[in-house]
Amino acid sequence: MTSTELALNTALKYVKRFEGLKLKPYLDPVGIQTIGYGITDKEVLKKYKNGMDEKTAHYLLLKELKTFATQVDDLVKVKLNANQKAALYSFVYNVGIGNFKKSTMLKLINENKLEQAATQFDRWTYASGKQLNGLINRRKTERELFELA
Numbered sequence: 001m002t003s004t005e006l007a008l009n010t011a012l013k014y015v016k017r018f019e020g021l022k023l024k025p026y027l028d029p030v031g032i033q034t035i036g037y038g039i040t041d042k043e044v045l046k047k048y049k050n051g052m053d054e055k056t057a058h059y060l061l062l063k064e065l066k067t068f069a070t071q072v073d074d075l076v077k078v079k080l081n082a083n084q085k086a087a088l089y090s091f092v093y094n095v096g097i098g099n100f101k102k103s104t105m106l107k108l109i110n111e112n113k114l115e116q117a118a119t120q121f122d123r124w125t126y127a128s129g130k131q132l133n134g135l136i137n138r139r140k141t142e143r144e145l146f147e148l149a
Contacts, residue, residue, distance in 0.1 A: 007085035008069055012062060014090045014145070018138045019061075024051040030128040037061040038093070068092045075101060077110045084114070087121075087146035094138065095124055118146050 001009075019038035025045055028034045033045055036057035044060060052060075069089050075097075076088070092100045100106055105120035121143035125135040 003080075003082045004069060004073065004085060006082040007089060008062075008065060010082065010086035010145070011065055011069070011089035011093070014086065014141070015061060015065065015093050018090065018094070018134075018141075021054065021057055023053065023057065025049060029132055029134065030130065039064065065089055065093060068097060071097045072100070075106060075110075078112050078114075080109075081149065083148040084146050087142045090138075090145075091121065091124070091142050094135075114146075118143050121146065 016037055021037055022035060025033055025035045025048070028038075028040075032040055034040050035045055035048055036052060037060075039045070039057075039060055041064075048056070069085070072085070072088050072092055080088070088100075103120065104123075105117050108114075108117035108120065121139040125131050125139055127135060
C-alpha cells in the first residue's frame with residue numbers, strides 16, 4: 001500500500017468520525033445545506049434531495065477525498081508521511097482547497113517547517129465568524145495526527 005493509499009484510508013476514518021452520517025439533507029451548524037458525510041455540493045444535494053443510502057454516502061466521500069488528496073499532493077512540495085497526508089486530507093475536506101492553497105500552513109509545509117505548520121491547525125476553528133467546539137476538537141485531532149512520526 002502506498003503512502004497516499006494509507007493516508008486516504010486513515011483520512012476516510014477521521015472524516016467519517018468528524019462529519020457523522022446523515023442520509024437526508026440537513027443544515028450544518030452555520031446553516032449550510034449538507035448530506036452524507038458533510039457533502040455540500042449543490043448537484044449532489046439536488047440529486048439526493050430525498051436522501052441516500054450509506055453505500056452512496058461512502059462512495060461520494062471517497063470520491064471527494066481522492067480529489068482533495070490529488071490537489072493537496074500537487075501543492076505540497078516536500079515529502080510527508082502518511083499521517084501528515086491524512087491530517088491534511090481531512091483538513092482540506094473541511095476547509096476547502098482554495099483556503100489551503102493560500103494558507104500559512106501550506107507555506108510553512110513547503111518551507112519544510114513542519115513543527116510550525118502543525119500549529120496552524122489551531123487557527124482554523126471558526127465557521128462564519130463563530131468558534132465551534134466541534135472544529136476545536138477536530139483541529140486538535142488533525143494536529144495530533146500530523147505530528148505523529
